[in-house]
Amino acid sequence: MEAASHHLTRVLSHGMNADAVISDWPALTSAEVTRVLQHYPQAGIPKRLVWHSPRPFSAGCVMTTSTMEVFVKRHHISVRDVDGLSEEHGFINHLRSRGIAVSEVLTTTDGATAITDDHWTYEVHSVASGIDLYRDAVSWTPFTSRVHAHEAGKALARLHLAAEDYAAPARKAQTLVSSFTIFSQQDPMPALQRYVEQRPAIGDYLKQRNWRDETATMLLPFHDKLRPYLDELTPLWTHNDWHASNLLWTDRSAAAGVETILDFGLSDRTCALHDLATAIERNIIEWLAIQDAQNTQDAQAGKPNVAHPDLLDALLDGYHLIRPLTSRQWKALAALLPLVHAEFALAELAYFHGITRSEKNASLAYDTYYLGHAAWFNSEEGQRLLEQIGQRANHS
Known part of the structure; x- marks a missing residue:
């Protein structure tokens, strides 16, 4: 007993x-x-x-x-x-x-x-070699130095080069995998319908939501900007959870390099730009600070600056050094970023509604992650971040 x-x-x-x-x-x-x-x-x-x-x-x-x-x-x-x-x-x-x-x-x-x-x-x-510098860091916390961001960018580019000859098919439908099957299509709505049908827990939750209209209003305008660049999204096996806490580091300093890559639990066949956009989404924008501002009474005082443009530049510079991007790829990356968390947010919704049965977390996955993260990119700060990526197209 x-x-x-x-x-x-x-x-x-x-x-x-x-x-x-x-x-x-x-x-x-x-x-x-x-x-x-x-x-x-x-x-x-x-x-x-x-x-x-x-x-x-x-x-x-x-x-x-x-x-x-x-x-x-x-x-x-x-x-x-x-x-x-x-x-x-x-x-x-x-x-x-x-x-x-x-x-x-x-x-x-x-x-x-x-x-x-x-x-x-x-x-x-x-247990792999390296120092777990970010062991206690929660999701969506930024790199603590520009060098860490630069080194993480280089390591991600090396992973993508090594993945190019890995030809396994995409993973089967299951919870908590970061696939990219909806907004990679010319017309995302039929793909979204199929995605929901394959995952009954999502369908059950969405009965209470006006999800088709909400998707059309919040996400499809971003997809319209991505559509001209869909040909840049070459299928590739990717990590899909590239956060500082999934990397082990060479030492404890602000100048540490990446020693080992951990946690392939969300990996799947997506594309390199999706993985790079995920790295930006995970490490450059402090989503939890936005949530905190929305949850406090004096949110009217204005949301905090939650993006880190200096870390973004360092991450992208590191990546570009190893695996250079073309002008069109930079534009595709900027267009993809507002949509990059949407499909995983649905995977989280399936988990919270169907497995752990947490109504609060299911609502968080749908309202805050699926709709809210995209909505933030309509803000002044979100627009600035997209512009910062898009400007790189002029120098490639």
């Missing part, structure tokens, strides 16, 4: 705002991790559980063993099954084979990279 109650220990995780909340998922226990590691002979004998991840969508921990430190991640079967994890592990292993520093995925005695036990799916990685 004691083991069962211990299994339901919760840890603090990053909330959807800049707050800590009790995790949706029970924390991993030493006994549980020991049971999992029996399938992974390479992992050695478990010694001590040393850290719990604060990430919200799964449970993760670091365990010291007789031979190494391992990162064990557990997903609910409704979020990831073995096949779903194998898709991202295939991409990680391809990048490793091309000399990109990513964490090593451990394999079981029968060669699998993930296992299922009861209603959970597990994966095990060796």
Whole structure:
């Protein structure tokens, strides 16, 4: 009985705002991790559980063993099954084979990279080298230096070059994958309809929303600007969650470089410009500060400046150094940016409405992420940011 109650220990995780909340998922226990590691002979004998991840969508921990430190991640079967994890592990292993520093995925005695036990799916990685400088950074917090932004841009460009000969098909429909199947089309509405039909939880939530009209009003004007550049969106396997906290760094200084790339949970076949736009969306705009301003009584005093143009320039300069963009690609990037979070916002909606059953977070995913993030680009500051990217077209 004691083991069962211990299994339901919760840890603090990053909330959807800049707050800590009790995790949706029970924390991993030493006994549980020991049971999992029996399938992974390479992992050695478990010694001590040393850290719990604060990430919200799964449970993760670091365990010291007789031979190494391992990162064990557990997903609910409704979020990831073995096949779903194998898709991202295939991409990680391809990048490793091309000399990109990513964490090593451990394999079981029968060669699998993930296992299922009861209603959970597990994966095990060796703890990669590098310093986790942004370990405690919540989503959408900016780089702490221009050099970090520049180095992250270079590392992303190298990843894209290494991915060019990876020909696996796009991932199957599942929650919490950052696909790009709606606004990459000439006419996004039929694609949006298909996306919703494949994910019943979204359809169920949207019954109460005037979603077709809201999409037409808020998102389609941005798509009109992207449409002339759709030919620039060459399919490519991408990371799709390029945030400073998914990178390990060479040292603790403001001049540190990227040592290892982590967390391919959202990876899929999108395109390089989508991934670069995601990197801008994740690291350059402090979305949580906008939410805080909207939630306070004196929001009328004006929203804070939440974008970081200096970090944007550094990120794009780093990327362009390794994988130069053409004039049309810069224009495509600017046009794509307001739409880049939309499809993942729907994936989050499916998760919050269909799996964790949080009405508050489902509303946040739809109103704030799906509609609100795009709407911000109509603001003066949002327009300035798009203009800053678009101006690069004049120098390419």
